[in-house]
Amino acid sequence: MKLLIPLYGCIVIILGMFLFQYSELTESMERGNEIYSDFCITCHLSKGEGVPYTFPPLAKSDYLMNNREQSIKTVKYGLQGEITVNEIVYNSGMAAMGLEDEEVADVMNYIANSWGNTYDSIVTEDEVSKVQKE
Amino acid sequence: MKKSALSFYIFVVMLNLSCAQETENKVITPEKVPFIAELFVDDLLIPWGFTFLPDSSILITEKSGELIHFKDGKKSIIGNVPEVYQRGQGGLLDVVAHPNYADNGWVYFSFSSAEGIEKGGNTSIFRAKITAKALTEIQVLYKAGPNTTKGQHFGSRIAFDNDGYLYFSVGDRGARDDNPQDITRDGGKIYRLMDDGSIPKDNPFVDQDNAKAAIYSYGHRNPQGLIKHPETGEIWNHEHGPRGGDEINVVKKAANYGWPLVTFGINYSGTPITDETSMEGMETPIHYWVPSIAPSGMAYVTSDKYDNWKGSLLVGSLAFQYLERLEMDGKKVISREKLLDGKGRVRDVREGPDGLIYVAIEGKGIYKLVPTK
Numbered sequence: 001m002k003l004l005i006p007l008y009g010c011i012v013i014i015l016g017m018f019l020f021q022y023s024e025l026t027e028s029m030e031r032g033n034e035i036y037s038d039f040c041i042t043c044h045l046s047k048g049e050g051v052p053y054t055f056p057p058l059a060k061s062d063y064l065m066n067n068r069e070q071s072i073k074t075v076k077y078g079l080q081g082e083i084t085v086n087e088i089v090y091n092s093g094m095a096a097m098g099l100e101d102e103e104v105a106d107v108m109n110y111i112a113n114s115w116g117n118t119y120d121s122i123v124t125e126d127e128v129s130k131v132q133k134e
Numbered sequence: 135m136k137k138s139a140l141s142f143y144i145f146v147v148m149l150n151l152s153c154a155q156e157t158e159n160k161v162i163t164p165e166k167v168p169f170i171a172e173l174f175v176d177d178l179l180i181p182w183g184f185t186f187l188p189d190s191s192i193l194i195t196e197k198s199g200e201l202i203h204f205k206d207g208k209k210s211i212i213g214n215v216p217e218v219y220q221r222g223q224g225g226l227l228d229v230v231a232h233p234n235y236a237d238n239g240w241v242y243f244s245f246s247s248a249e250g251i252e253k254g255g256n257t258s259i260f261r262a263k264i265t266a267k268a269l270t271e272i273q274v275l276y277k278a279g280p281n282t283t284k285g286q287h288f289g290s291r292i293a294f295d296n297d298g299y300l301y302f303s304v305g306d307r308g309a310r311d312d313n314p315q316d317i318t319r320d321g322g323k324i325y326r327l328m329d330d331g332s333i334p335k336d337n338p339f340v341d342q343d344n345a346k347a348a349i350y351s352y353g354h355r356n357p358q359g360l361i362k363h364p365e366t367g368e369i370w371n372h373e374h375g376p377r378g379g380d381e382i383n384v385v386k387k388a389a390n391y392g393w394p395l396v397t398f399g400i401n402y403s404g405t406p407i408t409d410e411t412s413m414e415g416m417e418t419p420i421h422y423w424v425p426s427i428a429p430s431g432m433a434y435v436t437s438d439k440y441d442n443w444k445g446s447l448l449v450g451s452l453a454f455q456y457l458e459r460l461e462m463d464g465k466k467v468i469s470r471e472k473l474l475d476g477k478g479r480v481r482d483v484r485e486g487p488d489g490l491i492y493v494a495i496e497g498k499g500i501y502k503l504v505p506t507k
Contacts (some may be wrong), residue, residue: 039222039285076241098221130438
């Protein structure tokens with residue numbers, strides 16, 4: 001019986017943290033969706049499907065799923081040179097979009113958790129700010 | 135009974151014929167082309183615009199904000215370029231030398247500018263001279279407002295007509311329901327100014343209360359091709375549609391091009407914008423593309439260096455990465471040809487003073503089409 005109260009407390013705290021992160025993620029994704037419609041959709045298209053050999057897909061993209069830091073860097077600073085996504089080589093480049101760190105985090109959370117994609121933790125503004133151009 | 139079936143059949147056939155617009159013609163990849171593409175200026179990232187000077191050197195804008203002078207095979211940087219608002223499709227955009235550049239030295243530029251009180255940026259036009267590798271005598275001729283942090287649709291192509299008027303485009307800046315149909319607001323317009331930036335007295339909306347007096351035509355989405363037709367002297371534009379519905383238009387004074395009330399395109403999400411493709415009082419394009427090729431840059435071929443190309447329009451495709459040649463009969467597109475397929479995103483195309491065609495491709499540079507005959 002004595003154990004029950006701390007256990008209850010623990011459950012409330014853990015659940016609270018989980019729910020808090022969940023709502024934080026949904027809110028970030030909602031903002032990210034708007035940014036996506038403004039900056040990304042013209043090339044990567046509405047379901048992240050891209051255009052084979054021209055604009056790489058974001059939906060179920062091995063590149064996005066396996067290269068978290070590099071993906072943040074790409075959204076933040078743009079990309080030049082060759083990349084391989086789902087076994088197709090792309091070489092068209094992407095200009096830097098001029099997004100603020102918070103916006104990079106939001107749009108990352110949107111693309112990394114939509115169309116069948118998932119990241120195991122939320123991308124934060126702080127994390128984005130630490131990603132350097134190299 | 136049989137007669138009515140037959141007339142119904144004829145009706146259906148005629149209906150189909152009347153709906154078949156030339157855009158449904160497939161774009162053809164020719165087996166033989168009358169040129170070899172030679173990389174003329176190498177190592178450019180996003181060469182947004184370029185213009186020839188009388189000494190045959192080239193001024194090139196990089197979207198990132200660099201202005202490059204290419205002369206005798208060498209690149210040098212021109213300094214003192216105003217700071218660009220780096221966001222989305224913004225940057226240092228078009229560059230066009232004044233038709234009388236040899237006498238007056240003026241060069242005209244468009245860029246995304248953060249000037250103003252609101253956060254964000256909007257399209258601005260300025261002119262300047264070049265002295266000792268730097269821009270001097272910079273004069274801002276127009277700054278669209280208000281600023282917005284939206285990343286899309288700056289428009290920004292510049293052209294001069296035979297009477298010395300300066301035309302430029304500003305896209306809808308991502309506010310399609312606010313800007314294009316409202317002549318008291320900037321955005322979704324083609325503008326006309328005198329070459330010193332003053333407003334021509336006979337601009338269509340000068341006497342209208344609160345209207346932006348520089349507006350020449352409206353209801354545009356994002357025009358990134360603007361030329362003077364060398365034979366008729368008309369101004370022609372092309373513009374990006376949404377998903378589908380890129381257009382070529384003849385730009386007429388006070389005309390409404392219909393965006394977003396009429397379009398051949400749909401939303402990126404696949405949902406419809408409107409069922410209307412034409413409406414009373416709105417201009418219908420002389421050509422439209424479905425699917426969108428994402429047109430950028432436009433040139434009219436006046437030289438006879440390439441077989442039967444004289445009189446053709448050339449248009450860059452960003453989305454499908456090729457140069458399109460549209461064979462024209464007056465205002466009618468006869469056929470479409472795919473050139474430089476797969477070379478990269480074609481951002482701009484111009485005819486040089488030597489009558490040759492030059493093509494700016496992202497990540498590559500500027501190609502010269504060397505005739506093979």
